[in-house]
Amino acid sequence: MTNGYILAAILVTAAVTWALRGLPFVMLAPLRNSSLLHYIGEAMPVGVMFVLAAYTLRNTETSLAAIGSVTIALAVTVGVHLWKGNSLLSIFAGTGVYVVLASTVL
């Protein structure tokens, strides 16, 4: 993890993000007309977020304590979110529970 690598990763990400934000203004017509792109654009965020959530957990150890902590923290996140519907509250509640478990049990 050299500084050069970190900078390159940041610049690559920024370039791709900017292209996605800017280029469609240059080619609005095909975007407007493609129902496939519209369908992908609507359905993709949901799936991408669940894939990413799973990805962030890929290095979880296969011990009962580790899997148990993750499961409890996930349940708290989802539970609080379905209950209150406040994104920040859900994120902080889930993270708080996980930090307590990870700092004491694991």
Place this chain on the structure above:
Amino acid sequence: MVSQFSNRDQDDSHGNGSLDQSAAHEAEQPLGEELAKGWRTIVPAALAAVPLGLALGVLVVQMGLQWWWAPILSAVVFAGSMEFLLLGLISAVTPLPQVALSALLVNFRHSFYALSFPLEQVHGFGWKLYGTFALTDEAYAVSATPDSHRWSRARIIGLEASFHLCWVACVTGGALLGTLIPPSVKGLDFAATALFVVLGIEGYKAQRSIPVPIVALVCALIGALVSPSNMLVISMALFVCFLIGSYYVRKHKSLGENGRESKENNS
């Protein structure tokens, strides 16, 4: 009845009159007023981003990066959820093509913001470049009103720039705070997981398609089993293939139904 109609006519003319007045008023507004309007437009979204920015900043330090990477990361990438993911990718020293592909998939939704963002109000090539660079979810959300196509350039750039500044300040502040957190506190990186879970639930509420989250999780599981180090690319590719496939299946089905309907109509 007659009086009601005439009343409504009066209301309409009154409404149009005040609109014209406010449009003329806007044109006369000094730059500072317009920038302040931009700030007021984005303020609720900016407040909501404060804790997330702080959390991201704390993570920058927790992932082993120097604190000064926080302002660089948040100013240059300026895409919240991708910044959370990028920290994980960087700490795993993920190859750059894979970083690029992840950014493409995670931020793909931004390519649809062009359909409604009032960029035509932002005159000048340089300003247009910044206008698209800073076209975040939040900037898109607050300008997704028909009204925004009458906003001034100063107001649009003002809302984007003030959100940009606020975000960089929060992430940097979080990184400085993060240096104070003792190493015995572990597991703060769960914030990224929780963020994606919450965004997934929110997306699901809008979409209401039961198979999509399940298919996504199956794709993630397959990716993890095939190759943990390439999990993201494999699972995302599988998921996009599924979406393209399901689109054509749907289209085929609806074409079939339309065909049947037209036959029934004919008979």
